Amino acid sequence: MPFDPREVEPKWQARWREARLHRTTFDPKKPKFYALDMFPYPSGAGLHVGHCEGYTATDVLTRWKRMQGWNVLHPMGWDAFGLPAENYAIKTGIHPRVTTEQAISNFRRQIDSVGFAYDWEREVNTTDPRYYKWTQWIFLQLFKKGLAYESVMPINWCPSCKTGLANEEAAGGRCDRCGTQVERKDLRQWMLRITAYADRLLEDLSEVDWPESTLAMQRNWIGRSEGAEVVFRVADGPAAGAELRVFTTRPDTLHGATYLVLSPEHGLVESLTAPEQRTAVTDYQSAARLKSDLERTELAKEKTGAFTGSHAVNPINGERIPIWIADYVLATYGTGAIMAVPAHDQRDHDFAVKFGLPIRQVVRPVDGAPPEPGKAFTEAGTAVNSGELDGLPTAEVKQRVVATLEARGQGRRTVSYRLRDWIFSRQRYWGEPIPIIHCAKCGAVPVPEDQLPVTLPEVERYEPSGTGESPLATIPEWLETHCPQCGGPGRRETNTMPQWAGSCWYYLRYLDPANDKEPWSKEAERQWMNVDLYVGGAEHAVLHLLYARFWHKVLFDLGHVTTKEPFKKLRHQGTVLAYTYVDAAAHYHELSEVELRGEDAFLRATGEKLKVQVEKMAKSKLNGVNPDSVVAEHGADVLRLYELFMGEFELSKPWDPRAIEGCGRFLRRVWRLVEEHGTARAPEGDPHLRLRHKTTQRVTADLERLQFNTAIAALMTYTNELVSKGSTREDLTTLVKLVGPFAPHLGDEAWERLGGTGFLLEQDWPPFDVALTVDAQVTYAVQVNGKLRGSLEVERGTPEAEVRERALALPNVVRQLEGGKTVGKVIVVPDKVVNIVVR
RNA sequence: GCCGCGGUAGCCCAACUGGUAGAGGCGCUGCGCUCAGAACGCAGAGGUUGCGGGUUCGACUCCCGCCCGCGGUACCA
Secondary structure (H helix, E strand, O other): OOHHHHHHHHHHHHHHHHHOOOOOOOOOOOOOOEEOOOOOOOOOOOHHHHHHHHHHHHHHHHHHHHHOOOOEEHHHHEEOHHHHHHHHHHOOOOOOHHHHHHHHHHHHHHHHOOOOOOOOOOOOOOOHHHHHHHHHHHHHHHOOOOOOEEEEEEEEEOOOOEEEEHHHHHHHHEEEOOEOOOEEEEEEEEEHHHHHHHHHHHHHHHOOOOOOHHHHHHHHHHOEEEEEEEEEOOOOOOOOOOEEEEEOOOHHHHHHHOOOEEOOOOOHHHHOOOOOHHHHHHHHHHHHHOOOOHOOOOOOOOOOOEEEEEEEEEEOOOOEEEEEEEEOOOOOOOEEEEEEEOOOOHHHHHHHHHHOOOOOOOOOOOOOOOOOOOOOOOOEEEOOOOOHHOOHHHHHHHHHHHHEEEHOOEEEEEEOOOOEEOOOOOOOOOOEEEEEEEEEOOOOEEHHHHHOOOOOOOOOOOOOOOOOOOOOHHHHHHEEEEEOOOEEEEEOOOEEEEEEEOOOOHHHHOOOOOOOOOOHHHHHHHHHHHHHHEEEOOOHHHHHHHHHHHHHHHHHHOOOOOEEEEEEEEEOOOOOOEEEEOOOOEEEEEEEHHHOOOOOOEOOOOOOOEEEHHHHHHHHHHOOOOOOHHHHHHHHHHHHHHHOOOOOOOOEEEEEEHHHHHEEEEEEHHHHHHHOOOOOOOOOOOOHHHHHHHHOOOOOOHHOOOOOOOOHHHHOOOOOOOOOOOOOHEHHHHHHHOOOOOOHHHHHHHHHHHHOOOOOOHHHOOOHHHHOOOOOEEEEEEEEEEEEEEEEEEEEOOHHHHHHHHHHHHHHHHHHOOOOOOOOEEEEEEEEEEEEEEO
């Protein structure tokens, strides 16, 4: 009987469910393995094959670990707060809870249809009050530790979403969510003081096993730089005598500072501006305010700026230097002001040239090369034009200048970070309410912990109020309350948390998801933390992973968790790309309209030849692949196998609707071997003994390194051998156990067919004998001057002298030595190569 | 620009610390089975390892310089 996935797969899924096979258990005598997938936002579009790649990988690994006798935790849940459901609610009036629930059921159905072994008894949902009660609780711990504070600041404002955005959500001057041009608006915001943890977030990266690229991105994002703060005193104009602080990484170039630049938003600009410069300065400020970040950065090849009319005194040499404003200086980095050293900073150089400001060289290259025209010399060198410091190397000049400044109280060593505090409030409905009550007398008062959760009230309309407040501000009966501290009238905080909040700690809730007394028990935390393998997309390399690490460290400091880092090992699955078919008019066509002939593709309707490309899956390109259709056509096991066989796990690779056939063929061969067992002619003895052990070793080692594609290839090789040479019972039980984690439905069906009892997951992973994984005979490649001239079959471990002798005696080698050539060195690499050097 | 990753057969991809470039899959060609096809089985073709230099007895692998592709990021003082 052929293998019919449509019948077999639902059968085993039902049996697994009935047996509660995927329920997590914990035996203290066994090692533990906590495998975590980045939980999805349950969108209306459903799962796509890209999600399935990561999920299949962790599923295979956890099935394998269970067979090896480990305690396994492999949960799944929903990052279900978020804009799409809310925007849909604004359009249709349907509560986000309703659409979210629908999307979740669909996701769960899809996940089950692929046969993933999640323990649904630990499912979490960030929008469930029983979950966000604890998200709010963690916020209160941050608040009590002084890490959450309110601040009025110019924030990125999306006029379409009518909400504030963090800088990283407004990248390129456009809203992360809807693409609308971002404006600036002053709003009261809740902030989280992530900068207080900057150094630890940086240092502890050395403890984790993460991709080097992700570590680099986190380091760059934190952007620690050591330098000095230098104090300049304003020399003239309306603000004479005031202090101006600048941050520099090159205090050694202070002698070359020929002017100062403040960002247009700097607090002192107003008072510094001389009357005759007033118009120029305010004009420049308003122009800068209208510019998007994009225009201020990428598009601005030409430097712009305005002179304030005031001067400052350079503390190292008493020189009077002009103070300018320019938008290439950012208000949010350092002190929002710089000392400009045009000879040794390219931006300052460009600016000085444009506005005719003096350029003074104070560092000379060690090799004495003359300055390149139009370019700043930005490297370390030797001091010149720096008074008594002349001739000293950059490193020492830095020390001396800072020491001088410190002695005079005009500066100090300091560290600056690129990382900024985290804007933690959104003017939105569909998010966790921030558990704070505002009281005229007591200020911002935390909601007592025994009153959590602060639940989301029902509302009539989901639109933001448009004034910068969330829809929650329009519900007086929810809004008006009393102050928990003094009992007077109080008003609830109307801001909600950003989507990142729920995902900052979900891996902890999985440990103890039903606990209503505490977010997780100490016992569960000690048993399972930290996460042994975290798998998800590289797009979360910075934000989510940095925010979650930050919360984790705060929880560590408060004694709620026992590990410094949450995720010990991290891996990213590669993007799944797909073929697109484009006609001469640049229209995309979906695969069903296309006929494939060899390498070429033709439009069925007209016969037109189409351009075949590989692109990221997108609706507009009609190249999305839905796992439902793959399961319907090929079955879940084939989908799973192909997800991992496509190519190296961490690289992007194209989904090829034809190549998947090969995985189907492979599984059918495995099934046929099992089905014909007993009826087909059995081989004599155990001819595949060595190959069986080699294959087991190979698959085991490849799983350890997440090299699924090569593990599957090894299984194919073994299967091909069994098909052509016949198989023993031992061959088949081993094969089925090795294939089981990849194709669990076929695995269990085959296991049952072979007369096995219980589920494959309850069987032991096959052992291997290293002695049997090496061949007794080895073949030497025999080279003369690096060119292959013959081969030599000998017993493994044959003494070098004998190998050399026999190699030199090979007829083909002897011929190479004719004509009076002499043999020089002879290199023998044990069991591999003999290279004879001849002159 | 900078950081990270990649470039091996028509395509997707293997190749352990430098040791005979090929495991697997797709596609292609031929053969068997078949009335025929599908399915299945058997066999086969296909290469300047992106380019140029270097180190070495020996380089896909190490070093230097380029080219191309993907991802990230950027007046960060």
